[in-house]
Amino acid sequence: MTSTRTTGDARGPEVRRQSAVRALYAGNARAVLGRELAATRSTTWTVILSGFFEPVFYLLAMGKGLGAFIGDVTLPSGQVVSYAAFIAPGLLAVSAMNGAVYDSTWNVFFKMNMGGRLFQSMLTTSIGPLDVALGEIAFALLRGGAYAAAFLVIMQVLGLVLSPWALLAVPAVLLIAFGFASIGMAITSYMTTIQQMDVINTVLLPMFLFSATFYPITVYPEPVQWVVKAFPLWHAVELIRGLTTGALSGAMLGHLTYFVVMIAVGITFTAKRLRALFLD
Amino acid sequence: MTVISARGLVKRYGDLAAVDGIDFEVPAGESFGLLGPNGAGKSTTMRMVGAVSARTAGDLTVLGLDPDTHGPEIRAQLGVVPQEDNLDLELRARDNLVVYGRYFGISRAECLRRADELLAFAQLEDKATAKVDDLSGGMKRRLTIARALINTPRVLMLDEPTTGLDPQARHVLWDRLFRLKERGTTLVLTTHYMDEAEQLCDRLIVVDHGRIMAEGSPAELIRRYSTREVVELRFGTDRNADAGARLESAADRVEVLPDRVLLYTDDGERLLEHVAREGMRPTTSLVRRSSLEDVFLRLTGRSLIE
Ligand SMILES: Nc1ncnc2c1ncn2[C@@H]1O[C@H](COP(=O)(O)OP(=O)(O)OP(=O)(O)O)[C@@H](O)[C@H]1O
Ligand SMILES: [Mg+2]
Numbered sequence A: 001m002t003s004t005r006t007t008g009d010a011r012g013p014e015v016r017r018q019s020a021v022r023a024l025y026a027g028n029a030r031a032v033l034g035r036e037l038a039a040t041r042s043t044t045w046t047v048i049l050s051g052f053f054e055p056v057f058y059l060l061a062m063g064k065g066l067g068a069f070i071g072d073v074t075l076p077s078g079q080v081v082s083y084a085a086f087i088a089p090g091l092l093a094v095s096a097m098n099g100a101v102y103d104s105t106w107n108v109f110f111k112m113n114m115g116g117r118l119f120q121s122m123l124t125t126s127i128g129p130l131d132v133a134l135g136e137i138a139f140a141l142l143r144g145g146a147y148a149a150a151f152l153v154i155m156q157v158l159g160l161v162l163s164p165w166a167l168l169a170v171p172a173v174l175l176i177a178f179g180f181a182s183i184g185m186a187i188t189s190y191m192t193t194i195q196q197m198d199v200i201n202t203v204l205l206p207m208f209l210f211s212a213t214f215y216p217i218t219v220y221p222e223p224v225q226w227v228v229k230a231f232p233l234w235h236a237v238e239l240i241r242g243l244t245t246g247a248l249s250g251a252m253l254g255h256l257t258y259f260v261v262m263i264a265v266g267i268t269f270t271a272k273r274l275r276a277l278f279l280d
Numbered sequence B: 001m002t003v004i005s006a007r008g009l010v011k012r013y014g015d016l017a018a019v020d021g022i023d024f025e026v027p028a029g030e031s032f033g034l035l036g037p038n039g040a041g042k043s044t045t046m047r048m049v050g051a052v053s054a055r056t057a058g059d060l061t062v063l064g065l066d067p068d069t070h071g072p073e074i075r076a077q078l079g080v081v082p083q084e085d086n087l088d089l090e091l092r093a094r095d096n097l098v099v100y101g102r103y104f105g106i107s108r109a110e111c112l113r114r115a116d117e118l119l120a121f122a123q124l125e126d127k128a129t130a131k132v133d134d135l136s137g138g139m140k141r142r143l144t145i146a147r148a149l150i151n152t153p154r155v156l157m158l159d160e161p162t163t164g165l166d167p168q169a170r171h172v173l174w175d176r177l178f179r180l181k182e183r184g185t186t187l188v189l190t191t192h193y194m195d196e197a198e199q200l201c202d203r204l205i206v207v208d209h210g211r212i213m214a215e216g217s218p219a220e221l222i223r224r225y226s227t228r229e230v231v232e233l234r235f236g237t238d239r240n241a242d243a244g245a246r247l248e249s250a251a252d253r254v255e256v257l258p259d260r261v262l263l264y265t266d267d268g269e270r271l272l273e274h275v276a277r278e279g280m281r282p283t284t285s286l287v288r289r290s291s292l293e294d295v296f297l298r299l300t301g302r303s304l305i306e
Helices: A013-024 A029-040 A045-070 A083-113 A118-122 A129-157 A164-189 A194-210 A222-230 A232-245 A251-278 B042-049 B067-076 B093-103 B108-121 B137-148 B167-182 B194-200 B218-225 B240-247 B268-277 B292-300
Strands: A072-074 A080-082 B002-013 B016-027 B031-035 B057-062 B078-081 B155-159 B186-191 B203-208 B211-216 B229-234 B253-256 B261-265 B284-289
Touching (some): A013 B067, A029 A129, A029 B093, A045 A083, A045 A129, A072 A083, A083 A164, A083 A194, A083 A232, A118 A251, A129 A251, A164 A194, A164 A232, A164 A251, A194 A232, A222 A232, B002 B042, B016 B203, B016 B211, B031 B042, B031 B194, B042 B057, B042 B186, B057 B067, B067 B078, B093 B137, B137 B155, B137 B167, B167 B186, B167 B194, B186 B194, B194 B218, B203 B218, B211 B218, B211 B292, B218 B292, B229 B268, B240 B261, B261 B292
Parallel strands (some): B031 B186, B031 B203
Antiparallel strands (some): A072 A080, B229 B261, B229 B284, B253 B261
16 A cells, blocks of 8 residues: 555545646646747747748749659659649648747747746746646647648649648648647757757758658658658658648548647656656 | 644755755744755745645645645745746736736736736836846846735745845835735745844744754844844954953853854943953954844854855
């Protein structure tokens, strides 16, 4: 028998579990999101815009420029699409990733470690670590979602949206941004020096280049394919590509599941870590 | 009603017992102080009471609740002024209050109303839209206190509220804290300034190495552990020890510090006359009333401020 310190023994494990959840979550992530929105008024818009334009520039340079040499691409479904239409969904996924990752990694790192010790002050109120995690992630997701929505408009204008299913790309992109933001914040919460933060860039760039963003995954030998499939961006790219080209398949459910798990894992570790850092 | 009750409270970091078994009770409306040198365990105690640090052992209730199981409920009723300001640097002064109030789930309209009231209370009305970085140290401290009051807390916890402030800023702050005390807010504060403890605390504990050395009101502690008056003499670094030894029998107690000799007695003037009769010539001499500094020196053999 283990003995736990509680006030009053009449209450069963049920009550204890409830209070354990309450200690993590006050149901007030809204206040954290509100803080971020209030603080955004003083952010530098150049940083925000550069994150958005990066994939747009890739789309123009590679899709339109390089695409003129490459010609068309045959999808696994047999459908033939222009090179620009092939990479555009990949870049849309990248756009969601960029937006989500920017806020959930660098911005979170600064809030945790630099001036102000923001999370520490939040957690002296009735708010819990899960509120902080959800609020921050929701904010990162807003940016990811905004980038993606704007990118989708550009795709539409350039005639790269080939199927009405593309409408579903909006919620899909939000899910993807949610996943990246959760995992990004979880990883960041374990980082203590700015050098460690460079690891994030070291992972992001190859992931961007090699996740079947610019060519079908079939160009790789089988073992390499498995490595690529282990990373989230490939699932994001495939999911979005399926929706914007209209090549739906059962595999898309797998991609969805990947992101649901990613969100759950990310949030769990973030809340755990914040609790260990600021409430212990 | 008891607001805070600690019994055998312990906090260990690895091998180090930052708080090493302390007991105290704070009744509602009291102004309670923790006085102690650097590393005594004051902040650690404050964090446990504030339900942001789990205790290693012992019993602790805050507002009748156990911080282990009711952290959010406790924090909802506390106001916390941490040792180092952690204001939100990306928000302006007034927004700092409003946003902080929102963390407690207080409606936006109510936060706005209280923020204006508190800015007035902290004498910061004309700084409402200033950036935090542009405020002086004393203003930041006052803003932090205002922020801690946004949820109309039953207990206000202040960790070294005036450290690093100039005398005038300290007095402004003391005045504000006095008003809160008059309104019935329970104050718990740490300090290593004895004048601050004497000004603000109804009762205090003297802490060193995570243990309580003494407990009582400032006047009680001085009566119990010191004499009415203290004579401070300076003879020069190498002659202080000799002089101290010669005067041993003339005073109730003698403390030789590197730069001066302290003679504890109930009649300072008579002791000074004795010193003159002995033909001793200190370079400076001073008679003053005993303070908590003397209590601390007596209890630990060390000065409070190193
Ligand atoms: N998070 C921590 N991890 C390890 N040791 C800690 C931690 N926090 C405090 N300590 C140690 O516990 C002891 C008490 O620290 P604490 O901050 O409570 O002292 P304090 O009385 O507030 O001192 P000061 O007057 O300098 O603020 C110190 O020796 C400190 O190094
Ligand atoms: Mg301290």
